[in-house]
Amino acid sequence: MLDVLRKIVQEVNAADDLEAALKLIVKRVQRSMRTQVCSVYLLDPASQEYVLMATEGLNQEAVGNIRLAPAEGVVGKVASRAEPINLENVADHPSYRYMTGSGEENFHSFLGAPIIHQRKVLGVLVVQQKKQRRFDESEEAFLITMSAQLAGVIAHAEVTGAISVNHGGEGIRKDARFDGVSGAQGVGLGVAMVVSPPADLDAVPDQRIEDIDAELERFRSALTRVRHDIKVVGRSLARRLKGEEQALFDVYLRMLDDNALAGEIEHQIKQGQWAPGALRRVVHEHVHQFEMMDDAYLRERATDIRDLGRRVLACLQEGGATSCPIYPDNMVLVAEEVTPAMLGEVPTDKLVGLVSVNGSGNSHAAILARSMGIPTVMGAVDLPATRVHKREIIIDGYSGRVFVDPSDELTGYYADIMQEEQELSRGLEQLRDLPAQTQDGHRVPLWVNTGLITDVSLALQRGAEGVGLYRSEVPFMIKEFFPSEAEQIESYRRQLEPFAPSPVTMRTLDIGGDKSLSYFPIDEDNPSLGWRGIRVTLDHPEIFLVQVRAMLLASEGLDNLRILLPMVASVVEVDEAVALINQAFAELVDDGYQLIQPEIGVMVEVPAAVYQVRHFAKRVDFLSVGSNDLTQYLLAVDRNNPRVADLYDSYHPAVLTALKQIVDEAHREQVQVSICGELAGEPIGALLLMAMGYDVLSMSSTSLPKVKSAIRGVSSEQAKLFLDTALSFDEPESVRQALEKMLADAGLGHLDRPHAPQ
Template sequence: MLEVLRKIVQEVSTAPDLDSVLDLIVRRIQRAMRTQVCSVYLYDDDAERYSLMATQGLNPDAVGRVSLSSSEGIVSMVGQRAEPINLEDASVHPRYTYLKDTGEEQFHAFLGVPIIHHRDVLGVLVVQQKEVRRFDESEEAFLVTLSAQLAGVIAHAEATGLIRPQGEGETESERRFEGIAGSPGVAIGQVVVIVPPADLSVVPDKVAADIDHEIESFEAALALVRKDIKVVGRSLSKRLRAEEQALFDVYLRMLDDNALAGEVIDKIRGGQWAQGALRTVVMEHVQQFSMMDDPYLRERATDIKDLGRRVLAYMQESGPADIEFPEDTILVADEITPAMLGEVPSDKLLGLVSVHGSGNSHAAILARSMGIPTIMGALDLPYTRLDGRKVIIDGYSGRVYIDPSDDLRSAYMDILRGEQEMAAELATLKDMPAETRDGFRMPLWVNTGLVADVARALERGAEGIGLYRTEIPFMIRDFFPSEQEQLQTYRRQLEAFHPRPVTMRTLDIGGDKALPYFPIQEENPFLGWRGIRVTLDHPEIFLVQVRAMLRAGEGLNNLRIMLPMVTSVHEVDEACRQIDRAVSELRDEGFAIERPQVGVMVEVPAAVYQVRRFARRVDFISVGSNDLTQYLLAVDRNNPRVAGLYVSYHPAVLRALEYIAREAHKESVPVSICGEMASEPGGALLLMGMGYDVLSMNATNLPKIKSAIRGVTKIEADELLQQVMGMDDADEIHHLLRRRLRELGLSQLTRPVIPD
């Protein structure tokens, strides 16, 4: 069964249109199950009908002409119940409806299973036979398995437009794709697709600007690969049998002008750029070999893919290093990384779209700090075909619009103007305190990591840095930065904010933050070797970083050091000993070093219930609400499939946050929060009510939070918290916060109304 399933899924993935996909499905299933009829009915939401879209065994003329209402026939009953229906004689069932012109009156045995994707019934898959009998359990299980696998293929194909009904155009004119809101705001611009090196699957389609140059680039790469294969073949000649060595001759023949190379050149002459032409040809051949029954021939798919990657690697190395970015760049990638943000001139980057990742991934957090509208987890987006296309990205709702109409563009231009007017209004608050109407003062700090964050934060009136992400200088290099290099980076931050406090988190790698030169390969990185666990295991890295921080703070005395991902007092004690050692060493070396304040981040459930123990050992407590929410709810914040379950206003999260503040204050230790919850007006009011001493957020949202705090009294915030803490549902809490903000006259701080 698995072999049949693999073949069907592979064939479907390369089918040119929806008709071909469905026709292929019914033919393959009919053959595999040795049944006389297999049909697919797809559900039309607008018409509320199940239409016969493909069949093998019924009258083919009925396809596209025959349909059933949502309450008519056994097919619709399968959809209504969302479960299989297995009948030995469908014609005697009370819900049986005769479909004229299908010829199904001669068939009795009926098995229908729903095609369900993310709880939505897309259609019904049906098999029928003439004899009166019940399909057995293995047949039912097989059809259910196929339906479950094919549901995702059909849903993805329909959503992306990669599979379209025949006769439709090749463009996705004003097609809308859903993702996850990563960073608020609206951007209208031109797509630039960024791809990682030597990955055929993510190479985008592009029109060749210079066909001769593209052919020359391809042939040069081809020559280098041929040379590599010959060298490897010669070096292994004494260790291989003759038949094994012949494999290298096969490789070389594949690269001949009459084979892969010739096909690629034909594609280039047809107007496709070299890398896109290579991808198309290689993937076509991989598909053909993958479907072959002979195991030996099937393995040749791997050889072809390997050759394609080798050629692509040389082409990407020899290609132009600099990408031409338009003035209105919308950066699109399979997975946006922090390093990519540095590739685009900041004055040209208007928005980001990442096919994978979630709204709380590291890249999304950085995008928010930079004020760049961002969409994450746009899984269905056909991004390889978007380079150079005009798009609108809506960072409030998580929507991407390709080739928007003039009306839609005009509607979003109105929203952009409204944002600019509000930004100008909020800018007037820069020098005003974040103080409630009844005189309660709430310090607002910022989360930083990029050099550009400093100026942006000071422009918006930040009173300190609650989180400086030191891993970012590590991530943009090819090796660990030296003590002197780190010192210079940290000194710029400390001087820029002096005398305001600057909280530097020690190196926090692992999870969704990887260093290319220090890879951590784990099946579950978020529960693995990360944060303080890595640096305590590598004191040589930890001590160099702490020494750089201490030297950077010499004479300024505004440094605070924060330890990430702590789970035990042992980790805190060991880290403090290392910090004290670094202080002592530097003093012995003649530096006038004062021991800075040291604090811990509460990010995991284990830390929540040790807050008082930690508070007796450190100078401050800071909550990392992003990771804490992730671990409390057991939701991977980078997984778009469960992103909807990641909710800051979950009652369990709110109770934990309230408990942390209360426990820290019992030891008279200040407690701050540096997660994204503090960046939301409603969340900031709740945290103020809980008693947090400092709110730290991205610089972009600081004016909004200041406006929210200045628009209420402390008593109103306390009452709001009491009301919320008595509620049981996160969605209801979210709706209440939006309603209360409107009632308090702060509706301009909530998400604008988006056209649908």
């Protein structure tokens, strides 16, 4: 049976659409189980009826015409109970209802299994026989397994609009929702412009040539045009990007160096292969190598290489001639894989959003989008990109959702959000130079999280008082090799100098998990629990010491550096890292540099650290809680996994209890505690953290005005009431609902982040 099941699943996954898949299912299941009937009923969301969608054994004229209300008939009973029903004679069941015209009166035995996807009953899979008998356990197990496999196919096909259960139309339905992950926060309403690759590498055949020199010249000419185009794209974005972001285009150019892709392609041409075939071979080899890797960042490099290959091929095929599309105002760029070059080719003054069917928050395009402030959704894998061109579209960068062909009601809902955010943003500008201070005088420093140079200017514009987390891995991620000490000094100085004398907290290299380097691959089965953070740098002290030296040298004369150690789980790691930092400091002082010993801190982001806070506090100058990873590890939830992402909730009672315990334990040792996760950037979360006693809140610069307004809008006693209320509940949804009501009652409901409609 297992082999049969696998074969059916493979055939179904290869079906063109849901209708074909359903016909295949009923035919294969009927044959495999040797029954006379197999049928599939699906829930029509509009009418809330179960509709016969495919059958093998009943009258075909009944398909689409037989409809059952919820809980009507035995099929409805299977759906309402969400469990199988196995009957020797279905007519004896109290819920039995004869369906006129179906031809089922000749069949007695009945086995139905619910089709459930993510806790929702989508339909019922049924087999029937003339003979009165109960289906045995193996048959029941097979049908249950088959229905579970079918659930994913149906869910995917329905969301992409492959077929409508009421046969009432084609295309994408109104308010069709597609889920991805947030690439950059914000809301965008506009017209989808689908950008497709300029050439199809997969279609290029092999072909032998005689004149190798002429073919080399043709290839080099195409390469020159592509290099020129990329430089033009980089210059077109130069006004909106700064050094490190512009370096992403340098990465593209380096890929085309003679010692990289270009050299390998020319080698193939010299062996007698024509340029397009040589290009296809080399690009496919590199893409395959990167796509086989588990690491998210490395997989994104495959996207970059594929994009470059298509561009070179377009020049080879068409002499570089390209048509200039007309871009509408309020445009949402949609592509299978958005690349930095695509982003640079559209007028950014018309761009209101980005959607990438593939890709993640680690992609170069997502990095640029965040820097440019463009609402972005990545990884919307169910979105049928080829069918949304020039359709109305809404981007919800807060929840990672995309809505196609939105109704007037949904459009109005998001238009109101955009207008409120614009008005709120203008209203909060006046708070820039005011302190984050409660109505009874309690002050909380608000710092920012940075990574790109653009983050610095935005943070200063919004009144940041320091940097609680500088992600030092960003300069490493956009290069082809480890940056030199001089390059690191330059990067760190550009972060430290604008904030001086305010503190800048620089986290040491935090790679591994969902962050890796193309030139330093980490291939693991379970990267989140693997070689990452401080574990990597302690194993490579030569990398750690160069980085620490660069940080110290960059701080000379500024004296505002703080060093933060990531992913620490034991005091041994703290002791080893502190010893290396002291070593680097002593060596530089001996060399004559005028330095001040920086404060050293530890990130509390794994459960083991929660229970060692006092031990850490005795060894370092401050603690910083990484609430994103801490929430993920406490709840055993990968927040980037769409199947369980809904379980990731920073308002979970276990998370709130842990956060309170951390600050209490640290203050017993009289050590400062800051927090730099997303919770600190939410008005409600900030009030809870302030009431817990956190000394510093660090967040993205876009969150800072709202958080400051929330703090200034309450007293310390009100904030304490928020915390007491939150800790009184035993599940996160009740916590959130109660706190949202309290925020609204305090006259601060406008500060709460918008909720995507269900």
